[in-house]
Amino acid sequence: MELTTWNIPVLALRGLTVFPHMDLTFDVERPISIAALSRAMETDQEIFLVTQKEMGTAVPEEKDLYRVGTVSHITQVLRVSEGSVRVMVEGGRRARMKRLWQSEPFLQANVEALPEQKESEAFLRSARTEALLRQTAVLFDEYAGRVSGLPDEVKTQVEECRDPGYLADFLAQNIRLRTEERQSILEEPSAYIRLRKLNEFLARENDVLAFEGEMEDKVRSQLARSQREQILRTQIRVMQGELGETDDGDEELDDYRARILRLGLPEETESHLLKEVDKLSKQPYTSAESAVIRGYLDVCLEMPWNTQTRERLNVEAARKILDKDHFGLEKVKRRILETIAVRQMNPEGRGQILCLVGPPGVGKTSIAISVAKALNRKLARLSLGGVRDEADIRGHRKTYIGSMPGRIIEAISRSKSMNPLLLLDEIDKLGSDYRGDPAAALLEVLDSEQNCAFRDHFMEIPVDLSHVMFITTANTTETIPRPLLDRMEVIELGSYTDEEKLQIVKNHLLPKQLKEHGLKKTQLRVDDGALRALIRDYTRESGVRVLERRVAALCRKADMQILTGGVKRLTVEEKDLPELLDMSPYPPALHAEREETGVVNGLAWTEVGGEILEVEVNVMPGTGKLELTGNLGDVMKESAQAALSCLRSRTDRYEIDPEFYKNTDIHIHFPEGAVPKDGPSAGIAIATALCSALTGRKVRAGLAMTGEITLRGRVLAIGGLKEKTMAALRNGIGTVLIPQDNVRDLEQIDQTVRAALEFVPVTNVDEVLSRALCPAEKKKKKAAAEPAKPETAEPLAAFAPARSEGGQDALRQ
Incomplete structure (x- = not known):
């Protein structure tokens, strides 16, 4: 070398x-x-x-x-x-x-x-070097005392070595150090600095070992104490058994046993709970298992096993409560009273699970509350919106940390009754993910054939839910899984008419808001004209939530004027609303005043009620390109294609250029592009707007339509007619074109709406265009000389009942 x-x-x-x-x-x-x-x-x-x-x-x-x-x-x-x-x-x-x-x-x-740095003989014999060597020996002795399995040869070599460089290398090779620390010692040429670095690392390692030893001693001490306590408790029980004495420490176990036996539970449930008590008696008091068992027993014993409220089954009493709390909703009230009548005739029968479906703000939850009051049942409300974990319904296994029973068991325990009314709100907004499907867990809960022995994962014992009355609420049934929907009877709550809203605000909302704002009836008076304007111009909703906020705003204005304006009472008339509530966000007759070309009022159903859906069509010279905008779904895009194909087959009849699909670009737009739109009911509206734009004929004012179209021009039935017609009435529409197959649905529409609107049933697109389009400009002069031809479609007169209870025609002639 x-x-x-x-x-x-x-x-x-x-x-x-x-x-x-x-x-x-x-x-x-x-x-x-x-x-x-x-x-x-x-x-x-x-x-x-x-x-x-x-x-x-x-x-x-x-x-x-x-x-x-x-x-x-x-x-x-x-x-x-x-x-x-x-x-x-x-x-x-x-x-x-x-x-x-x-x-x-x-x-x-x-x-x-690398050159070895040779230390002089004088340096090796110096006091400084000797002190470093002695410090190294002391630190190593401390290290050797804390580490087991260190060879004796290593200890001997450290005691005998007097070379700082060799000692640093030797210890770095034989003690526990990080790779970076060993490398830093290897790279250091100075023997003295190497040994000094090693001492720093050795001192740090001694501190770490000291902390490890301290923690190990604590764990060992705690285990020894626990084992000692367990041995002593066992010895005490054995000696007391020999003396025939009872253990005062077992009072808790005896209390558990007495409470279980006092409940008179079924044999299977009683045996299971007593086994849990026996298991608890074998556990140390401070162990984690004993805490789990105590929590389990407390949950099970807090259940109201033998407690039921006395149900008040009286149809007439229930009718008075429902009429007092709610105006209108006659069909819904009638169906609920029928359920109460069945239970009055057969109190032991299994009740049905009712599902109240309707737009927000129409009173689904408040109806369930009124039913609980009418039946004298305790009410427990569960909001299922956004629930994604199956354990929220069935509970967690009690072996998991932080486990708890499901919401059904928790609601029954909270109600202190085994026959409460459980209100499951927003059942259509259940979710699902990797933690399970809560909708599937509800299948057993909402099945009267199975829920007599419902087993929660936490409790592990059967619980009878057959005496519980379930009412669920939803905005739509579309997102409810079919098997779950099949277990419930759907009761639909439609939109309120303006007259119903007027009575609701006078009898319910205004008195409620006066009380909440500290006002007496004499301090704020709102006349009927102002209330009608409030409903017509300041709200566009199916329910009454926004209307209640508007009434609350009037009450706040009254509070301010009484406190700061020096007035004792405030009377609100229609002319005062712009000053109190700013300008109306909904201009009157927005969709009914003008006759325009290529613009048609469609009708759409949404989860919050019906809406007017405008269709705009523009034609321009081009190459036959069709453009669809407005955030449309696949169904509406296909409806537009079908409407275009239908019109191409009728170019001669409506004097449309046969080559328009080659030399004309067509743009179909649905305003409010931020709102997604889809559904099979806009076909005739698109076809009418297309024909109007291609022929230049204007669309009649005050007219709206709904219906799907086929390639042959047939008009297909649609859903949601009640909500759609309500939207037409709110927006000042006078005439509504509906499919012929939907005439039977008119019986479900409120009499006020039927009297205010003119319904025209249509079977094909020719009847739609004949009714919706104004005559062409060039034919106006000829109309004076020739008698006008009768239109294909006539207003719906033959389908109208003779008279409604109010003396008005059910359908406007």
């Missing part, structure tokens, strides 16, 4: 560092490492051992290796197995890698020796 530079094979070490003059044995498995050993054995058995920075690097490159390593001599190579060898090396001298010039089939590099 007289040379100071070598061209030598390189062996990359993972988690190991070899120091000069140290012997080390380790296993080698990587092919490039075995190849490097083979190459070294073929030459002078010298190899450069260097530590790699990351242990996970399988094929290291130059950037993955530290620069400083040790040129070592291979003393022995032993094959352990196929693909693995054990090698014994003797560290030579420190060296620095200049360049790793080969990586296949083994690593080879140019390395240069």
